[in-house]
Amino acid sequence: MTVFVLRLGHRKKRDKRVTTHVCLAARALGAGGVILSGEKDESVMESVKRTVKKWGGNFSLEYDGNWRAVIKDAKRKGFAIVHLTMYGEGLLDAIPQLKAKRKLLVVVGAGKVPGELYSIADFNVSVTNQPHSEVAALAVFLHALFDGRELNKRFPGALVRIVPQKKGKVVLRLRKRAEEN
């Protein structure tokens, strides 16, 4: 299953850190990449790209100011469009159908999203019908979609890797391996 994330309506002043969290959570929890829309923000893109370089894996990050074109193009390529919204049908109702898809584009907004998105999307899915966080909604969505397998995802080419510990921190430096790859 291939999952990409489209982040709508980024505002440089307000959303810098939340958009960064959207990107990093998408990467850590198994998405293949994020397309950023709204205001172009080099600092967010550089910060996420630095993380990808250090921590490995194949993760694409692009900016495209025309989100309608991004969705149209994704549909043409066979992606089902999943809009995460507190108004949508329940996650647990939607997830069996979504698991049967091969390609998903998950759309998360910053602030209010354009009303037309509700009809353009193939699925409007809610992670609770309460106001909370697009980062939290995306994270729970990916975890439910991948059934926890995303927690053991490998990130090839990493310069560092953590060895999980009950107490303390163990970080392996893998520079050599990264250079060989």
Next chain:
Amino acid sequence: MTVFVLRLGHRKKRDKRVTTHVCLAARALGAGGVILSGEKDESVMESVKRTVKKWGGNFSLEYDGNWRAVIKDAKRKGFAIVHLTMYGEGLLDAIPQLKAKRKLLVVVGAGKVPGELYSIADFNVSVTNQPHSEVAALAVFLHALFDGRELNKRFPGALVRIVPQKKGKVVLRLRKRAEEN
């Protein structure tokens, strides 16, 4: 199961929105309340309290600048302390033991947390060993802990309630009911 969240090291300039997301995700996904530490930030507290008032449920929000005392007090009251950290043991390894507890205090940092936390905590738990987002980590943690039951949590006393829809938005105004309660 009672779950509270302790948000460490809030910085007013940097963390306003991420801390708000931590609080709202905690509430939406079944936690009973959040204790904020770090810099005191009335605007975050007011914003979260407005949401609680409108959307209902029992959710406490407090500030306490002395996080060590918060943890000590929680331990005394029988809470197990769970520190979410990318260095910790894997979520799926830890969760069976955590489900057996009656009271959890989940600690999430902003930026780097004090090293002593790793030994003060009863559990150091990682939601992936990748750098991402305390909002995402908390959300996946609560979802795994509550097995998805949190998605159908009721929020008594709400002024509004969303009726989930495949397309569009349906919001019920419940003012009368709220006044009667």
